Amino acid sequence: MDAAAPAARPVVEISLTVNGRPHTLTVEPRETLLDVLRVRLGLTGAKLSCDVQVCGACTVLVDGLPVSACTYLAYEARGRQVLTIEGLADGDRLHPLQQAFIDHAAFQCGYCTPGMILAAKALLDEIPRPTADEVKHYLRGNICRCTGYKKILEAVAAAAEALAARHG
């Protein structure tokens, strides 16, 4: 043994599905899901901002539930389904939430938008026709510093309508 050799860092092999595509990766336990998505998989929609689970810019869905990918170990996603903003559209056809955010001018700089839309998707999956208070409550942890939120609330309400119409 070479005493000067650095100790090998612990690694763990994980299999997960990201936007419908299976991946098997060797990661360090310390790697966050956000780093793996952005750096390893090139999915840069989820953003690093506050790094303490307050702002929501890094929101992705794991088995349908919003998590802060900045403070969620990639290890935790083993065996799970991860959805990022890149996986939301159906080919060239935008998801009704994405279309509603465009139609209602619900973003300006766009930094919060991927997280905001994914949180809204989780909400609408859970409560298809939420009240305005339910939308505000659910999105309370996603911060936008541009829109003042009114446009976002309008967009989510419109997307709920569109999804309800689609599902009859």
Next chain:
Amino acid sequence: MLRPFEMHQPESVEAASALVGRYGDEAAFYAGGTELLLVMKEGLVRYRHLVDLKTIPGLGALDYDAASRVLRIGGTVTHRALERHPAVRERFPIIAEVERQVANVRVRNVGTIGGNLCFAEPHADPGTLFLTFDAEVELAGPRDVRTVPMGAFFTGAYETARQPDEVLTAVRLREGGPHTRWAYMKFGIHERPTLGVAVALTLDADRRGVEDVRIAVGCVGPTPARVPAAEDILRGAPLAEVDGRLERAAAAAAAAADAVDDLHGSAEYKVEMVKVFVRRAFRAAAARFS
């Protein structure tokens, strides 16, 4: 960026306890990570070994026993699982109500009740509420399992009665009777609460007087705590003439508050708010009888 660590995946509480026993100060139990990973990122603590409690079967169980009317919340039950559980919503609506307001939905999806209690961050909600249920905490060590009353669990800011190699396996609390109502009121200007007050109010059978009351104040000092001095003033009071006693009880709670200055406000300010929120929470609980 987190420093390197090894992740252990024990399949039993005994194995988890033994791992922390073996690695000592270099190891920590890991559940949701919503608190632990933040302080590890900041470099405030450094662990070379994390012991994942979520790989232990059964630790995430949430059970209500109708015979004993006891809810048993497994250590790795998430805030969101607690919030959404049918028996909790039906039998312990105050718990669902309080959990719904913890942090944000992402934290609630991942953060656990055991982690919340063991981290003992003073600015938290569940501990304060659980004090008004006379809850009990189950701690499993390498040799035995012991039960600690909630009132003896918190020993200081970020400090509890749990030994380093003990796993918080569950919290147990009993459903209130037909004449008991709860209220929890909090306010905050940051992500975490600045103040939280829980009241469990039991009226006598004809609902004219205070048979019993439990009041707990959290967030303002190092630990959440019951306020027996305030409870004693209110116990036995006729509801129609409770206002004067409520003033005195609120003042007693303020006097008992071990408030500290921090980013949430000065101790002086918090003491005044304790007075206001004890009054409000008591009245909110009383209003739930009508």
